[in-house]
Amino acid sequence: MQLTLWSYEGPPHIGAMRIVTSMTGVHLVLHAPQGDTYADLLFTMIERRSQRPPVSYTSFQARELGGDTAELVKRTIQETFDRFRPQLILIGESCTAELIQDQPGALAQGMELPIPVLALELPAYTRKENWGASETFYQLVRGLLKSRVPAPGTERELRHSRARPLANLLGPTALGFRCRDDVVEITRLLDSIGVGVNVVAPLGASPQDVLRLPEADFNVCLYPEIADQTCDWLRRSFGQPTIKTVPIGIGAIHDFIAEIGRVAGIDVGTTVAPSSARMAWYSRSVDSTYLTGKRVFIFGDATHAVAAARMATEELGLMVVGLGTYAREFAREVREAAKRYGVEPLITDDYLEVEARVAEAHPELVLGTQMERHIAKRLGVPCAVISAPAHIQDFPARYAPQMGFEGANVIFDTWVHPLMMGLEEHLITMFREDFEFHEGAAPSHLGGMATRPALTAAVVPEEAAAEETPATTWAMEAEQELKKIPFFVRGKARRNTERFAQERGITTITVETLYDAKAHFGR
Amino acid sequence: MTTPVFGCDVANIVYERGQRQAFCGLAGIVWLHRKIQDAFFLVVGSRTCAHLLQSAAGVMIFAEPRFATAILQERDLAGMADCNQELDRVVAEVLGRRPDIKSLFLVGSCPSEVIKLDLNKAAERLSAQYQGRVQVFDYSGSGLDTTFTQGEDTCLLALVPHLPALPATERNLLILGTLPDVVEDQFTRLFTELGITTVHFLPPRRIDALPPVGAGTTLLLAQPFLGETARALQKRGATLLTAPYPFGVEGTLGWLRAATEAWGIAAERLDTVTAAPIARAQQALSRQRALLSGKRITFLPDSQLEIPLARFLARECGMELVEVATPFLERQLMAPELALLPAGVRLTEGQDLEAQLERLRTDRPDLTVCGLGLANPLEAEGLRTKWSIELVFSPVHGFDQAADLAELFARPLVRGALLQV
Numbered sequence: 001m002q003l004t005l006w007s008y009e010g011p012p013h014i015g016a017m018r019i020v021t022s023m024t025g026v027h028l029v030l031h032a033p034q035g036d037t038y039a040d041l042l043f044t045m046i047e048r049r050s051q052r053p054p055v056s057y058t059s060f061q062a063r064e065l066g067g068d069t070a071e072l073v074k075r076t077i078q079e080t081f082d083r084f085r086p087q088l089i090l091i092g093e094s095c096t097a098e099l100i101q102d103q104p105g106a107l108a109q110g111m112e113l114p115i116p117v118l119a120l121e122l123p124a125y126t127r128k129e130n131w132g133a134s135e136t137f138y139q140l141v142r143g144l145l146k147s148r149v150p151a152p153g154t155e156r157e158l159r160h161s162r163a164r165p166l167a168n169l170l171g172p173t174a175l176g177f178r179c180r181d182d183v184v185e186i187t188r189l190l191d192s193i194g195v196g197v198n199v200v201a202p203l204g205a206s207p208q209d210v211l212r213l214p215e216a217d218f219n220v221c222l223y224p225e226i227a228d229q230t231c232d233w234l235r236r237s238f239g240q241p242t243i244k245t246v247p248i249g250i251g252a253i254h255d256f257i258a259e260i261g262r263v264a265g266i267d268v269g270t271t272v273a274p275s276s277a278r279m280a281w282y283s284r285s286v287d288s289t290y291l292t293g294k295r296v297f298i299f300g301d302a303t304h305a306v307a308a309a310r311m312a313t314e315e316l317g318l319m320v321v322g323l324g325t326y327a328r329e330f331a332r333e334v335r336e337a338a339k340r341y342g343v344e345p346l347i348t349d350d351y352l353e354v355e356a357r358v359a360e361a362h363p364e365l366v367l368g369t370q371m372e373r374h375i376a377k378r379l380g381v382p383c384a385v386i387s388a389p390a391h392i393q394d395f396p397a398r399y400a401p402q403m404g405f406e407g408a409n410v411i412f413d414t415w416v417h418p419l420m421m422g423l424e425e426h427l428i429t430m431f432r433e434d435f436e437f438h439e440g441a442a443p444s445h446l447g448g449m450a451t452r453p454a455l456t457a458a459v460v461p462e463e464a465a466a467e468e469t470p471a472t473t474w475a476m477e478a479e480q481e482l483k484k485i486p487f488f489v490r491g492k493a494r495r496n497t498e499r500f501a502q503e504r505g506i507t508t509i510t511v512e513t514l515y516d517a518k519a520h521f522g523r
Numbered sequence: 524m525t526t527p528v529f530g531c532d533v534a535n536i537v538y539e540r541g542q543r544q545a546f547c548g549l550a551g552i553v554w555l556h557r558k559i560q561d562a563f564f565l566v567v568g569s570r571t572c573a574h575l576l577q578s579a580a581g582v583m584i585f586a587e588p589r590f591a592t593a594i595l596q597e598r599d600l601a602g603m604a605d606c607n608q609e610l611d612r613v614v615a616e617v618l619g620r621r622p623d624i625k626s627l628f629l630v631g632s633c634p635s636e637v638i639k640l641d642l643n644k645a646a647e648r649l650s651a652q653y654q655g656r657v658q659v660f661d662y663s664g665s666g667l668d669t670t671f672t673q674g675e676d677t678c679l680l681a682l683v684p685h686l687p688a689l690p691a692t693e694r695n696l697l698i699l700g701t702l703p704d705v706v707e708d709q710f711t712r713l714f715t716e717l718g719i720t721t722v723h724f725l726p727p728r729r730i731d732a733l734p735p736v737g738a739g740t741t742l743l744l745a746q747p748f749l750g751e752t753a754r755a756l757q758k759r760g761a762t763l764l765t766a767p768y769p770f771g772v773e774g775t776l777g778w779l780r781a782a783t784e785a786w787g788i789a790a791e792r793l794d795t796v797t798a799a800p801i802a803r804a805q806q807a808l809s810r811q812r813a814l815l816s817g818k819r820i821t822f823l824p825d826s827q828l829e830i831p832l833a834r835f836l837a838r839e840c841g842m843e844l845v846e847v848a849t850p851f852l853e854r855q856l857m858a859p860e861l862a863l864l865p866a867g868v869r870l871t872e873g874q875d876l877e878a879q880l881e882r883l884r885t886d887r888p889d890l891t892v893c894g895l896g897l898a899n900p901l902e903a904e905g906l907r908t909k910w911s912i913e914l915v916f917s918p919v920h921g922f923d924q925a926a927d928l929a930e931l932f933a934r935p936l937v938r939g940a941l942l943q944v
Contacts, residue, residue, distance in 0.1 A: 001567075001594060001604075001610060002594045003593055004570075004591060004594050007570065007577060009570075011569065033667050034547060035575065035633070036571060036666065039578075040544070040896030041896040050899060052900045057542050057543075059541070059542045060667075062636075062665075065637075095570070096569070099637045099638065123597075124569055125569065128570065
C-alpha cells in the first residue's frame with residue numbers, strides 16, 4: 001500500500017479516456033462500477049469540453065457481482081454500438097473490474113460486431129494515467145495498421161522530389177497541457193520551413209486519419225509521454241523517422257528545425273524567427289537583468305520539466321535549484337538533464353516529498369503542476385504552471401501555446417508575471433524603509449495584499465522549528481539590521497545566517513555574523 | 524385555472540437500470556471531513572479512488588488535507604504483502620504526521636470489498652493499539668453499495684455503536700445529518716426558544732462530542748439519505764419522528780412541528796417562535812419566486828435530495844416538475860415528502876443514463892439538476908443546468924436559507940437571460 005494525499009496521475013483507464021476523448025469515431029466501453037463516471041467531469045469541467053467523453057460504463061453494483069456481470073458487459077457493448085455507431089470500439093476495465101476478471105475484451109470479440117474491436121489491458125495496480133494513454137494510442141494505431149505493414153526488406157516509396165515533405169504530429173491529447181494551441185503553433189512553424197502536416201493524432205483524428213499515418217515522411221513526437229511508443233513502432237514498421245526534439249524554447253526550436261532539415265533532406269539554413277518572436281529580446285532587455293541567477297525549482301512531466309530547465313538557464317539566466325518529474329517512465333531523461341544543471345534529480349510521485357524538497361531548496365520561483373502551485377502558495381513563493389496535471393485556469397480561452405515562437409513568448413510572460421518587475425525590485429531595495437516601497441507592498445501588477453499572508457506564514461513554521469532547537473538566537477541589533485534587508489530575500493538571509501551560525505557553533509547572531517554570512521554565501 | 528392536486532402514488536414510480544452518472548459514497552468524505560474537525564479519512568482503495576477524491580474535492584486544497592488513500596499495489600493483491608501489516612504501517616504514517624487527529628475512519632472501496640479486506644477487524648485492532656489517543660472506525664464508500672450521499676449514511680452508521688447511552692431518565696432531540704455549523708447554530712437557537720434545550724447533532728464537530736442515544740431520544744432527520752443510520756438509532760431506543768425535510772418554509776415548519784409535538788409543546792408557541800423567521804423567509808423568497816414561477820425543472824438522479832427539493836420548488840416557488848429522478852427511494856423516509864408532491868409527477872428511481880437524456884432532450888425543461896460531468900454538455904445543447912453537488916455542501920436548510928436555496932436554482936436562469944453572447 002502507498003499512502004497518497006494528492007496524486008499527479010490518475011489510473012491507466014483515465015489515460016485511455018484521454019485518447020478516445022481526443023478522437024472522433026471511437027468509443028470506449030469501460031467495465032467499471034458506479035462512481036467511476038466521475039472521470040467525465042475532468043473533461044467537461046476542467047477542460048470545459050462541450051461534449052461528454054465517448055465512454056460508456058457498465059456501472060455494475062454489488063447485487064450484480066453474484067450474478068451475470070458478463071451479460072451486463074455484452075449488453076453495454078451492444079447498446080453502445082447501436083446508439084453511437086462508432087467506427088472503432090475499445091474495451092477497457094477499471095481497477096475493480098480487473099479484479100473480478102470478466103474478460104470483457106474476449107466477450108466483445110465474441111460478439112462479432114461489424115467494426116474493429118480492440119481490447120485494452122490497463123493494469124490498474126501497477127501503471128498510471130500517462131502509461132495508459134501511451135498504451136491505448138499504441139494499441140489503437142497498431143491495431144488499425146498492422147495488416148498494412150510492408151514485408152521486411154520492402155523498399156520505402158520515395159516522396160516525389162518536388163513535393164512538400166509531410167509530417168505527422170503525434171501525442172497531443174485531451175487534458176494535455178496546452179496541446180490544442182501547440183498543434184496550431186507547430187503546424188505554422190512547419191509550414192514556414194516548407195513542411196506540411198499529414199495527420200495530427202490522437203487530438204482530432206478519426207480512425208481513417210490513423211490509417212493515413214504511413215503517408216507521412218516522418219513523425220514529430222510532440223509529447224513523448226504519450227507518443228514515444230507509437231513513434232517507435234511506426235519507425236520500425238513503416239520506416240518513418242521520429243523527430244525527437246520538443247520545440248519548447250528558442251534553442252529547442254532551432255534544434256527542432258535543424259533536426260527536420262536533416263531528416264527530411266530540406267534546406268532550413270535560411271529560416272529566421274518571425275518578427276512576433278519577442279522572447280529573446282525581452283530576456284535581453286534591461287528590466288530582465290533582475291532575473292539573473294534567481295533560484296528556480298522545476299517539477300512536472302518529463303518533457304515540460306526538461307524543456308523548462310533549458311529555457312530557465314539558457315534563455316532567462318535563472319539558476320535551476322531543483323529538477324524533477326513524476327513520470328518514472330522518463331526518469332532517465334530527467335536524470336541526464338539534472339546532471340547538466342548540477343542538481344539532484346527528484347523522481348517521485350509523492351507530493352509530500354516534492355513539498356519537502358521545494359522548501360529545502362529555497363527557490364524564488366517554482367515551475368510545476370497545479371500541485372506545486374499549492375506548495376508554492378503555502379511557502380509564499382511565486383509560481384507558474386508548466387505541465388499537467390493542471391487546473392481549469394490552465395486551459396485558457398486565449399491562444400496560449402508552450403511550443404514554437406509564440407510558445408516562448410507565452411512562457412516568458414507566464415514565468416515573469418508572478419515576480420516583481422526589475423525596476424520595482426530595484427526601487428524597493430533603494431528605498432527599503434520607505435512608507436510605500438515597504439515589504440508589505442505586493443508587486444504593483446498583482447492586486448492588493450494577495451501574496452503577503454502566505455509569505456509571513458512561510459516564515460513562521462521555520463521560526464517555530466528553530467525554537468525547538470534553541471541553538472542560536474538573534475541579538476536585538478542584528479534582528480533590526482535583518483529588517484533592512486529587502487523582504488523578498490530576508491527569509492533566505494535569515495536561514496543562511498542561522499545555518500552559518502550553527503555550523504560554526506555561534507549561539508548569538510550579531511550584526512557581524514549577519515555580514516559574515518552574507519560574504520560567505522554571496523555569489 | 525385548475526387547483527393543483529398533491530399526493531404522489533408510489534405505484535407510479537418507474538424503476539430504471541443501466542449506466543449511472545453519480546459519484547460513489549467516497550464523495551461524502553468531502554463534506555464529512557470538514558464537519559468532523561479532528562477526523563482523518565483513510566480510503567483503502569485504488570488509484571481511481573484517490574483520483575476521484577482529488578477531482579471531487581479539487582478546490583479544497585487549503586492545507587494538508589485530512590483525507591488520503593492507501594493505494595493497493597500489485598503485491599498487496601498477489602498476497603506478497605500482508606494487507607493488515609501494510610495498513611498498520613500506513614496508519615502509523617498518517618497518525619505520525621498528524622498528532623492532532625482524534626478519530627480515523629478506514630473507508631472501504633470497491634477493490635477492498637472485492638478482495639474482501641476486513642476493515643472492521645482492522646479498525647478493532649488499530650483502536651486497541653491507539654487506545655486513548657485515536658478512535659478508529661470503518662465504513663464502506665464503495666460504489667458497489669453506495670451512491671454519493673449514501674456514503675454519509677454508512678459513515679454515521681459506523682458511529683452508532685460508539686454513541687454513549689442516554690440516561691434512562693433523560694430526553695434529548697437528536698438531529699441526524701451533516702449541516703453547516705451556521706445552520707446548526709440557527710436550529711439550536713430555534714429549539715431553545717421552543718423549549719427544547721437538549722439538542723444534539725450527529726455527526727458532531729469533534730469526535731469526543733458524540734451525542735448520547737437511548738429510549739428518551741427523539742430522532743429528526745435533517746437529510747433524507749440516512750435510512751440505515753436512522754434504523755440503527757431506533758434499535759438503540761430512539762423514536763424516529765415523521766416529518767418533511769427542513770427545506771423551505773413549509774418543510775422547516777413541518778420539521779420543527781414534528782419535534783414540538785413529540786415534546787408536548789403547544790402549537791401556539793411554535794407559531795410565536797417561528798412567526799418572525801417565516802415572515803423574513805417569505806419576503807426573501809418572493810423575489811426568487813418571481814424568477815422561478817412557471818419554469819419547468821427536471822432532476823437527474825444524484826444526491827437523493829431530489830424529492831424534498833422538488834417539493835420545495837413546486838409548492839413554494841411555483842415551478843413545474845417535469846421529471847424527478849432519484850438514485851434510490853426510501854419509501855418510508857420519503858412518505859411525508861411524497862404526500863406533498865404534485866399528483867401525477869413523473870418519478871424515476873435508479874438510472875439508465877442514455878434513455879434519461881433522450882427524455883430530457885424531448886422535454887427541454889428550463890432547468891436541469893445534474894452532476895458535474897453532464898452540466899457543460901447539456902449547457903452546450905442549450906439547456907440551463909444546476910450542479911447538484913452544490914446543494915449538498917451549501918447552507919440550504921431552514922428558514923433563513925430558504926431564499927438562498929431558491930436562488931441557487933434561479934441563478935442559472937438569470938444568467939441565461941442576461942447573456943447576449
